[in-house]
């Protein structure tokens with residue numbers, strides 16, 4: 369690490385996590401997080417207004433924690449990065465306006481960045497510079513996308529995305545069906561360890577021969593979710609106990625099978641040897657194991673950051689900001705808008 | 718002492734630079750753009766332009782005064798999070814003022830202050846010679862109207878008063894949005910005496926829209942059950 373590398377502070381507020389991260393170059397110095405997840409649990413999903421209120425309360429305390437953790441002051445910071453989109457409009461706006469306030473006060477440049485590109489960039493904090501081109505699989509409660517990354521400072525190319533539910537959403541809904549808490553990823557992962565993934569055959573969305581023509585790199589999890597609901601209900605009606613662990617394992621395998629199959633297909637079809645996986649679902653143990661196993665057969669390297677960096681956080685935003693500063697990218701103007709539907713082709717605004 | 722004044726509780730995205738003196742205060746420059754959907758885009762550049770115009774550096778500011786609403790949530794939060802991050806970065810105090818109080822400050826006799834709460838409701842309070850007689854509330858104009866007779870209200874200001882003038886049966890004054898000078902006046906003594914920074918808690922007055930999920934819907938069709 370050299371001190372000539374930019375010191376960048378990143379702010380994330382696109383969903384239910386208020387994150388502030390600080391990086392110097394590719395080195396992570398602080399990753400402070402405040403989550404409103406508990407406030408959403410009883411609603412079975414993130415309530416936008418509840419999230420926005422929590423961001424407003426949490427932003428300044430989280431900034432203080434990050435600065436303390438990194439042992440730096442705002443005066444030391446070279447640039448401020450903030451998630452400009454995509455995400456929940458009201459939630460994004462809290463982070464964006466807060467970041468602009470900091471930029472005004474410190475007279476430092478500000479970068480409004482793409483949340484999804486930040487999920488890719490965060491891996492550099494763990495594994496160093498990303499070989500380009502790379503394929504990125506981003507899976508969370510809010511997104512399920514396959515991307516081609518040629519130059520992270522200039523934009524990424526979307527190859528496919530979910531046509532209905534996000535992968536994480538399917539985990540949440542199936543968890544609820546099985547009486548597990550929100551968010552559903554961790555309890556399903558745990559239950560699945562004691563279940564037989566081959567015991568029930570659940571559908572693999574968009575993997576039929578016709579689908580592979582029109583939707584080769586797209587995902588669909590809505591049918592799978594319904595199939596699990598029907599299976600569980602039929603069991604309940606017949607009066608037999610529901611084998612929760614087997615259902616969890618079979619469902620999880622169906623999701624991971626489709627995700628890894630399509631991600632590896634994307635790598636192979638484009639002759640790309642690096643696969644980065646990010647987003648909250650990347651913390652799933654089965655997804656990581658299955659991806660590693662299948663990638664190894666084709667000499668593809670899989671990079672998955674540690675779970676805390678996979679879920680939404682400020683460090684990922686700082687990492688992308690640092691990347692943009694290093695590349696000499698022009699900062700954003702102070703009038704940029706939070707864009708809840710920010711396209712992937714835009715890395716910054 | 719130079720202070721920055723912000724209010725984003727109405728469609729008027731308002732920023733001003735003011736000077737608080739040992740006695741009295743003056744607004745040096747102010748900007749307000751009426752656009753209820755663009756607080757996030759407009760506020761920061763307005764502050765930047767105000768400071769540049771006045772040749773003032775952010776570090777010259779001694780405090781930030783912010784309208785804490787009530788007002789539509791998304792816009793309101795833009796002003797409050799901007800004030801919070803600015804004061805944090807500059808290590809200066811923040812002071813909150815109820816936006817309705819700023820609108821009511823210069824009214825005479827019994828006056829209604831009403832702003833637009835959207836959803837066919839108003840944020841409102843009644844003032845007696847500029848001082849609040851009731852706390853801020855959010856209601857349908859038709860439910861506010863009978864209360865006005867109770868309080869013997871004879872005047873009304875604010876965008877909500879203009880929009881529902883026929884329901885209230887009161888001619889609306891010209892003032893639609895809060896004036897920076899009124900916000901400064903309501904916080905000037907706190908600035909002068911250097912009272913500790915206040916948490917800028919928004920006056921939401923409404924709970925978030927959220928419904929707890931109902932019981933599971935059956936996944937099997939009637940014929941399959």
Ligand SMILES: [Zn+2]
Nearest residue numbers: 483508647680
């Ligand atoms: Zn995310």
